Amino acid sequence: MRRIEDSLTRELRAALDAIYASERPDRAESRPRADDDEHPSEFAIASYLERRLHGTEEEAFERHVAFCPQCAEELTLARRSGIGREETAPGRGWKIAATLAIAFAGLISALIGAREFGSRLEAAIIARIEGAFGGKAAIEDISLSWAGGPGVDLHGLRLKDDTTGSSDPLLVAPTARVALDASALGHGQVTGTLKLDRPILNVVRDASGRINLDAILPKRGEPGGSPGDLLARIGGKLIEQIEVSSGTVRLIDRSGEYPHELRMAAVDAKLTGLAEPQPAHVEARAGLESSAHNVTLVGEVGPWGGSEPPEYHFSTVDLSSIPLRSLPRIGEVMRGGLSYTGGLASTGESWDEIRDHLSGEGEATVVSGAIAGRNLLAEVLSPLVEGHDLSGGIGTLVAAADTGFNEISGHVTIADTQLASTRLSLSGNGFSVEGRASLGLDGQVQFDGDLRIHADTTGDLLAAAPGAAALVNERGEVVVPFTIAGAWPDINAHVNIERLAARTTRHMLVRFRFGLPLPLVEPVLGRTLFGASLFA
Amino acid sequence: MNGPRSGAGGVVVLPRSTKADPTMELLRACIRGESDARRRLVDEYSGIVCYGVTVIFQQFGRPCKREEIEDLCQDVFLALFDQDARKLRQYQGRNGCSLASWIRVVANRLAIDRLRREGRTVSLDDPENAESWRARETRPDSRPGPEPQLEAAQRAARVREMIAQLPAKDQLFVQLFYYQGLPIEEVASTIGITTNAAYVRKMRLHEKLRKLVSGGSLEADL
Numbered sequence: 001m002r003r004i005e006d007s008l009t010r011e012l013r014a015a016l017d018a019i020y021a022s023e024r025p026d027r028a029e030s031r032p033r034a035d036d037d038e039h040p041s042e043f044a045i046a047s048y049l050e051r052r053l054h055g056t057e058e059e060a061f062e063r064h065v066a067f068c069p070q071c072a073e074e075l076t077l078a079r080r081s082g083i084g085r086e087e088t089a090p091g092r093g094w095k096i097a098a099t100l101a102i103a104f105a106g107l108i109s110a111l112i113g114a115r116e117f118g119s120r121l122e123a124a125i126i127a128r129i130e131g132a133f134g135g136k137a138a139i140e141d142i143s144l145s146w147a148g149g150p151g152v153d154l155h156g157l158r159l160k161d162d163t164t165g166s167s168d169p170l171l172v173a174p175t176a177r178v179a180l181d182a183s184a185l186g187h188g189q190v191t192g193t194l195k196l197d198r199p200i201l202n203v204v205r206d207a208s209g210r211i212n213l214d215a216i217l218p219k220r221g222e223p224g225g226s227p228g229d230l231l232a233r234i235g236g237k238l239i240e241q242i243e244v245s246s247g248t249v250r251l252i253d254r255s256g257e258y259p260h261e262l263r264m265a266a267v268d269a270k271l272t273g274l275a276e277p278q279p280a281h282v283e284a285r286a287g288l289e290s291s292a293h294n295v296t297l298v299g300e301v302g303p304w305g306g307s308e309p310p311e312y313h314f315s316t317v318d319l320s321s322i323p324l325r326s327l328p329r330i331g332e333v334m335r336g337g338l339s340y341t342g343g344l345a346s347t348g349e350s351w352d353e354i355r356d357h358l359s360g361e362g363e364a365t366v367v368s369g370a371i372a373g374r375n376l377l378a379e380v381l382s383p384l385v386e387g388h389d390l391s392g393g394i395g396t397l398v399a400a401a402d403t404g405f406n407e408i409s410g411h412v413t414i415a416d417t418q419l420a421s422t423r424l425s426l427s428g429n430g431f432s433v434e435g436r437a438s439l440g441l442d443g444q445v446q447f448d449g450d451l452r453i454h455a456d457t458t459g460d461l462l463a464a465a466p467g468a469a470a471l472v473n474e475r476g477e478v479v480v481p482f483t484i485a486g487a488w489p490d491i492n493a494h495v496n497i498e499r500l501a502a503r504t505t506r507h508m509l510v511r512f513r514f515g516l517p518l519p520l521v522e523p524v525l526g527r528t529l530f531g532a533s534l535f536a
Numbered sequence: 537m538n539g540p541r542s543g544a545g546g547v548v549v550l551p552r553s554t555k556a557d558p559t560m561e562l563l564r565a566c567i568r569g570e571s572d573a574r575r576r577l578v579d580e581y582s583g584i585v586c587y588g589v590t591v592i593f594q595q596f597g598r599p600c601k602r603e604e605i606e607d608l609c610q611d612v613f614l615a616l617f618d619q620d621a622r623k624l625r626q627y628q629g630r631n632g633c634s635l636a637s638w639i640r641v642v643a644n645r646l647a648i649d650r651l652r653r654e655g656r657t658v659s660l661d662d663p664e665n666a667e668s669w670r671a672r673e674t675r676p677d678s679r680p681g682p683e684p685q686l687e688a689a690q691r692a693a694r695v696r697e698m699i700a701q702l703p704a705k706d707q708l709f710v711q712l713f714y715y716q717g718l719p720i721e722e723v724a725s726t727i728g729i730t731t732n733a734a735y736v737r738k739m740r741l742h743e744k745l746r747k748l749v750s751g752g753s754l755e756a757d758l
Contacts, residue, residue, distance in 0.1 A: 008746055009714060016715045018692035042641040043626065046633035051728050059704040062727075066699070066707030072716055078644050079726045081591040083637045 019067075039071055040064060048075070049083045151179040151192070164206035166252070170213065173199040181240075193241040200248045203351075205255050211351050244269040249286070253328055260328045264288050264295070271301070279303050279311065288319075289326035295319055299343075311347045312354065317362065324369065329443075333488060336369020336408075344414070355441070361413040364421075371403040377431060379493040380451050380482045384468050385461070392460035393430045394453070404428060410437075417441040424449070430457035445491050447484040452477050471500075559635050567621045578613050581639050585609045588640040592647040598654075608650065612643045698748050706741050713738065 040048075040061055047053050048061050065071045140156025159171040173196050180192040204212045247267035253260045269284035279300040285293040299314030321337035324330055342362015348354040378385075378398040390398055410424035419439045424447075426433040435449010453461055455476035461468055471478045481499035486492050562580075565573030586609045593600040616624045616639070627638050699710055705727055712723045724734035 015695035046637035046641045050633045062704035062708040066711045072711045081588040
């Protein structure tokens with residue numbers, strides 16, 4: 001309990017030791033209590049802790065206890081036994097770990113406090129755990145264990161989901177153990193580590209958008225009179241660390257037209273510093289739609305229970321070749337393996353809040369992928385090539401149903417529900433794209449950049465559409481500035497006439513516009529005015 | 537301080553506004569000696585008393601057996617009803633703590649007293665015990681001499697004086713944080729402020745103490 005001390009604290013403590021040397025509780029003689037005007041009555045102590053002493057009464061009480069170690073100890077013990085303790089319910093949010101910590105810590109309190117109470121102990125504890133979860137919990141067996149140090153083993157813990165009507169329980173933990181810190185026990189403190197082995201967490205969003213996890217999280221302002229609440233309050237500081245090994249998290253979304261499930265397997269996680277008022281440290285690795293670890297998170301989460309919503313700061317977010325096809329929404333649009341290295345932060349009390357407040361930046365790449373169902377390359381080139389028979393590399397590119405690519409890469413920033421990059425590069429077979437891009441959570445897409453047909457493919461293009469020679473640059477590439485805008489899937493890809501005009505030589509402009517006044521407008525490369533003859 | 541508001545002859549003065557309060561009605565009946573009421577009080581409050589006593593034993597790092605806890609709980613209720621419910625009459629309902637909290641503090645004190653008495657019970661045959669005559673005879677006296685003792689006493693008196701200059705809540709903060717060594721969040725919950733406010737108070741108090749130390753005559757001492 002002793003902290004790292006500076007010199008003033010050390011000296012002050014030494015002087016206080018000298019002051020109280022003769023008054024330490026363990027040396028104090030037995031003295032009369034309630035009838036003794038020298039020390040506060042039981043009524044005063046309880047009233048102080050219930051915040052019912054005010055003004056001079058409160059001040060007199062504090063001045064007395066300040067110089068009476070015996071009364072200070074009694075006040076502390078009264079506080080620790082739960083008198084006047086205010087409800088400090090953790091904030092609502094995606095906090096299954098914190099909730100479990102509180103519940104299990106309550107269990108520990110019950111076991112330690114009542115381990116000699118006979119054979120009815122298990123039933124009593126199970127009833128209390130069930131009470132703490134509002135009747136949602138079921139435990140097959142519970143036992144004290146001394147192998148590998150003192151601890152409590154729980155078998156077959158299940159939390160049922162009665163929010164979304166899902167047949168899957170919210171949580172299944174075949175085995176869980178609370179390993180107690182033996183050295184702390186020797187000092188009368190009960191602290192420990194909650195270890196969950198192969199737990200399965202089923203997070204379900206139902207058709208109306210409700211998430212089942214919210215139902216078991218403590219709410220603010222709930223009365224704390226039940227035995228479950230009492231134990232939870234006592235146990236709130238007891239679990240210092242949570243370790244999860246080989247866990248599974250299933251994220252099941254039934255809010256859309258088609259249900260979607262995302263699975264994280266091989267979840268190994270460690271949360272430390274849960275008993276501190278500061279945020280807890282978290283390190284987690286998991287396999288997103290993979291049995292191998294492809295997600296790593298390191299950062300701080302919390303604190304919970306304050307007036308502000310908990311915060312999430314992940315200094316390390318490492319995604320390695322996440323299969324995009326498995327992600328909801330994005331998977332319908334894009335394929336490939338996503339990697340990301342950077343940081344992320346957020347705040348909020350619910351899944352949606354956390355998602356909407358997400359911010360961060362890092363390096364992102366998607367390899368060996370495709371934009372599904374749309375050939376944006378063909379759409380951009382259509383004014384040039386429509387009506388022509390294309391062959392070779394350009395023919396293959398334009399005829400494809402999707403926009404295939406080898407790699408997309410760039411430095412991305414995430415803020416205000418939008419992912420953006422000022423310099424995003426896409427490379428494919430025979431072409432590349434570079435420009436600035438943004439993608440909103442609502443599906444809004446914005447891109448402004450250049451399509452570059454590489455020199456080795458340009459020949460095929462010019463063979464079919466000689467007019468495109470006007471767009472060939474000094475490196476033999478055809479460069480077409482273009483823009484994509486709209487909300488997916490209703491997006492439009494079109495040539496950026498203004499930029500095209502600005503970078504095209506004067507004689508080419510003259511050839512293009514046929515006497516039309518500047519600025520050039522959209523039909524310059526289209527069929528309306530010039531048709532196929534323009535590039536014939 | 538804050539003693540019971542007893543009238544002549546030890547008759548407790550209960551607030552008039554409590555006529556509809558079942559807890560106060562129960563208390564009155566217990567004080568009148570109605571056995572049903574006393575039984576009901578025991579039924580209703582024995583749970584929290586046992587729980588509180590168990591927590592105190594834990595805090596002292598002392599394992600407890602069921603029989604011991606039950607004995608102690610019985611002692612608590614006996615103490616409440618003893619001598620014409622003299623103890624029970626000390627509970628003041630109005631504008632004060634709940635009966636449950638009050639009974640728990642009574643139980644806590646009883647348990648603490650018992651554990652402290654246990655702590656003072658030493659075996660004279662234990663050679664490791666400082667109070668053992670054998671230890672006293674065989675070990676050199678490591679206590680400081682009269683002069684250092686006097687200096688320490690003078691310094692302690694000045695620190696006491698310095699702390700007494702602080703506001704009451706700061707004084708209690710010094711006791712709980714610096715002397716009892718409680719974590720800051722526990723100090724906060726005990727004195728009734730938020731953890732953030734406790735950190736701010738600690739910072740200011742630290743500065744204040746440093747100034748008092750450097751500005752006063754205690755500089756040489758600390």
